[in-house]
Amino acid sequence: xxxxxxxxxxxxxxxxxxxxxxxxxxxxxxxxxxxxxxxxxxxxxxxxxxxxxxxxxxxxxxxxxxxxxxxxxxxxxxxxxxxxxxxxxxxxxxxxxxxxxxxxxxxxxxxxxxxxxxxxxxxxxxxxxxxxxxxxxxxxxxxxxxxxxxxxxxxxxxxxxxxxxxxxxxxxxxxxxxxxxxxxxxxxxxxxxxxxxxxxxxxxxxxxxxxxxxxxxxxxxxxxxxxxxxxxxxxxxxxxxxxxxxxxxxxxxxxxxxxxxxxxxxxxxxxxxxxxxxxxxxxxxxxxxxxxxxxxxx
Amino acid sequence: xxxxxxxxxxxxxxxxxxxxxxxxxxxxxxxxxxxxxxxxxxxxxxxxxxxxxxxxxxxxxxxxxxxxxxxxxxxxxxxxxxxxxxxxxxxxxxxxxxxxxxxxxxxxxxxxxxxxxxxxxxxxxxxxxxxxxxxxxxxxxxxxxxxxxxxxxxxxxxxxxxxxxxxxxxxxxxxxxxxxxxxxxxxxxxxxxxxxxxxxxxxxxxxxxxxxxxxxxxxxxxxxxxxxxxxxxxxxxxxxxxxxxxxxxxxxxxxxxxxxxxxxxxxxxxxxxxxxxxxxxxxxxxxxxxxxxxxxxxxxxxxxxxxxxxxxxxxxxxxxxxxxxxxxxxxxxxxxxxxxxxxxxxxxxxxxxxxxxxxxxxxxxxxxxx
Ligand SMILES: Nc1ncnc2c1ncn2[C@@H]1O[C@H](COP(=O)(O)OP(=O)(O)O)[C@@H](O)[C@H]1O
Ligand SMILES: [Mg+2]
Numbered sequence: 001x002x003x004x005x006x007x008x009x010x011x012x013x014x015x016x017x018x019x020x021x022x023x024x025x026x027x028x029x030x031x032x033x034x035x036x037x038x039x040x041x042x043x044x045x046x047x048x049x050x051x052x053x054x055x056x057x058x059x060x061x062x063x064x065x066x067x068x069x070x071x072x073x074x075x076x077x078x079x080x081x082x083x084x085x086x087x088x089x090x091x092x093x094x095x096x097x098x099x100x101x102x103x104x105x106x107x108x109x110x111x112x113x114x115x116x117x118x119x120x121x122x123x124x125x126x127x128x129x130x131x132x133x134x135x136x137x138x139x140x141x142x143x144x145x146x147x148x149x150x151x152x153x154x155x156x157x158x159x160x161x162x163x164x165x166x167x168x169x170x171x172x173x174x175x176x177x178x179x180x181x182x183x184x185x186x187x188x189x190x191x192x193x194x195x196x197x198x199x200x201x202x203x204x205x206x207x208x209x210x211x212x213x214x215x216x217x218x219x220x221x222x223x224x225x226x227x228x229x230x231x232x233x234x235x236x237x238x239x240x241x242x243x244x245x246x247x248x249x250x251x252x253x254x255x256x257x258x259x260x261x262x263x264x265x266x267x268x269x270x271x272x273x274x275x276x277x278x279x280x281x282x283x284x285x286x287x288x289x290x291x292x293x294x295x296x297x298x
Numbered sequence: 299x300x301x302x303x304x305x306x307x308x309x310x311x312x313x314x315x316x317x318x319x320x321x322x323x324x325x326x327x328x329x330x331x332x333x334x335x336x337x338x339x340x341x342x343x344x345x346x347x348x349x350x351x352x353x354x355x356x357x358x359x360x361x362x363x364x365x366x367x368x369x370x371x372x373x374x375x376x377x378x379x380x381x382x383x384x385x386x387x388x389x390x391x392x393x394x395x396x397x398x399x400x401x402x403x404x405x406x407x408x409x410x411x412x413x414x415x416x417x418x419x420x421x422x423x424x425x426x427x428x429x430x431x432x433x434x435x436x437x438x439x440x441x442x443x444x445x446x447x448x449x450x451x452x453x454x455x456x457x458x459x460x461x462x463x464x465x466x467x468x469x470x471x472x473x474x475x476x477x478x479x480x481x482x483x484x485x486x487x488x489x490x491x492x493x494x495x496x497x498x499x500x501x502x503x504x505x506x507x508x509x510x511x512x513x514x515x516x517x518x519x520x521x522x523x524x525x526x527x528x529x530x531x532x533x534x535x536x537x538x539x540x541x542x543x544x545x546x547x548x549x550x551x552x553x554x555x556x557x558x559x560x561x562x563x564x565x566x567x568x569x570x571x572x573x574x575x576x577x578x579x580x581x582x583x584x585x586x587x588x589x590x591x592x593x594x595x596x597x598x599x600x601x602x603x604x605x606x607x608x609x610x611x612x613x614x615x616x617x618x619x620x621x622x623x624x625x626x627x628x629x630x631x632x633x634x635x636x637x638x639x640x641x642x643x644x645x646x647x648x649x650x651x652x653x654x655x656x657x658x659x660x661x662x663x664x665x666x667x668x
Pocket of ligand 2: 339
């Protein structure tokens with residue numbers, strides 16, 4: 001045994017038994033891990049760091065000054081407003097869609113599942129253009145609303161909200177569907193056999209069973225709602241102080257060579273991303289078994 | 299409560315899972331639905347509970363037609379095969395759930411719900427575990443919580459789907475006895491599903507044997523064991539031997555020999571002879587009997603199980619002999635079934651018992667007066 005190990009060094013690990021059969025040999029593994037870390041640093045950590053470096057390059061005072069610029073303030077408020085509308089909207093519709101799809105059998109179910117994924121596969125710019133075609137002041141619906149109620153949708157806040165809802169629609173439903181499907185309808189049947197109404201069953205049984213997955217979905221949905229650029233850019237019209245969200249304002253600042261302002265605002269978005277990442281990791285670590293990746297053996 | 303099933307039929311997209319089930323269940327009775335996997339047992343329970351809808355037929359709760367009632371109105375206690383406990387609720391919250399969600403005018407006060415739940419916890423012998431979550435319980439404990447939860451709503455009928463299916467043999471036997479005690483104490487009309495004949499024969503007042511969506515036989519444990527009315531029941535319950543025979547003017551022939559058994563009512567033609575391994579008597583010399591060559595002989599507990607080849611190695615059967623019988627390999631053995639039955643292809647069977655006194659029955663039947 002020791003002979004074999006000394007004459008065939010690569011095989012030594014087989015005999016010591018520390019390595020599982022599916023893992024690679026030590027140096028292959030080192031190279032792979034090293035490469036991954038290098039790429040992650042190059043493409044993710046470095047850019048993120050440089051955002052903060054740029055933001056603070058002229059000191060904390062300059063950084064804070066950005067947030068007293070009226071345009072920046074209104075961009076932040078608008079972003080918060082849009083998220084505050086889009087996220088609850090998708091919360092309700094995400095739960096409803098997931099519930100309908102996961103707990104019921106009906107014709108067209110498979111089609112509905114792929115429809116929910118549509119925003120993932122369609123370019124946000126295309127989505128924005130479609131809304132302009134449908135709801136612009138020259139289009140039938142948009143024209144009707146504008147002429148009769150003086151409501152503008154395109155190049156106004158409603159358009160931005162619509163675009164955001166569209167691109168963030170799949171996040172919550174996607175997170176819930178696999179989990180709900182996995183859990184089946186056994187708990188719900190138990191509840192109704194004990195006398196619970198449909199609403200009680202949903203409130204006391206279905207919802208608590210998916211609460212962590214729901215939080216996870218809301219988190220991702222929110223991060224995307226605040227950071228969305230493409231679809232919002234098409235629909236906003238970029239009226240300063242009115243229809244400009246944070247990502248758009250970053251671009252505007254940048255194009256005007258207001259580099260510190262651009263990066264200060266961008267660092268806020270980056271900070272949001274980091275917080276999201278931390279909560280997300282914590283959820284995965286703490287409640288991983290109750291997210292879509294798997295259910296607790298029960 | 300009395301429960302009546304009238305010609306209950308259920309199809310799933312053209313597949314008939316239940317076909318004309320009729321059954322009357324007396325108040326307070328404990329009924330076992332026994333059948334192989336896929337025979338429609340779960341489907342039948344779900345129909346009674348209202349979790350699925352009948353394709354045709356009728357289910358009566360007392361005099362009321364159940365089909366007009368929703369699941370909630372039926373007030374049926376259902377214990378699911380995989381427990382279906384609410385994982386985010388404690389044991390106590392699980393048990394009290396059925397009371398907590400009642401509309402305000404029929405809902406007992408909180409303290410009363412708690413008292414009732416604790417009482418039931420004691421009944422299922424889990425006192426002290428009220429604040430645990432289901433994931434912190436063993437399988438047997440979860441099963442008890444599921445039962446307590448179903449009992450808490452004071453159901454008119456208690457339905458249990460393979461209540462012990464997922465538990466190991468030891469726990470099963472323990473819970474089985476305990477379920478019978480709880481049934482006797484609470485007096486609910488109960489139906490439980492099982493594919494374990496020992497469980498059904500030991501526990502139930504009456505056993506309903508099912509196969510392929512039909513009822514094969516309904517009867518007490520003794521009836522289904524001693525007088526099976528179909529080849530299916532004969533082979534599904536207990537051990538049995540079957541031999542292809544021919545009936546000619548009442549005489550039963552195996553290949554070219556008569557075997558000393560007569561059934562004047564059996565129609566002429568091919569038939570199958572069934573008998574149990576222990577329902578035989580050995581005979582000296584063979585003028586009209588079954589004779590075979592010993593292939594193997596094993597000791598099983600207090601008896602000897604001897605495998606025989608009959609009719610030139612074509613058929614193998616097993617008989618049970620006293621432990622002291624020599625039964626050496628390759629030796630010839632002649633015997634005659636004492637209790638047997640022929641099933642012809644066309645007609646309903648007739649029961650036979652030889653005049654000799656019937657010896658003690660199988661261990662399974664020592665259910666006696668539980
Ligand atoms: N929802 C369903 N859809 C289609 N077929 C079903 C459904 N439920 C049960 N079946 C079929 O009905 C038959 C009886 O099932 P079941 O009642 O679960 O049997 P058992 O409980 O006796 O094992 C099986 O063949 C099963 O495949
Ligand atoms: Mg079943």
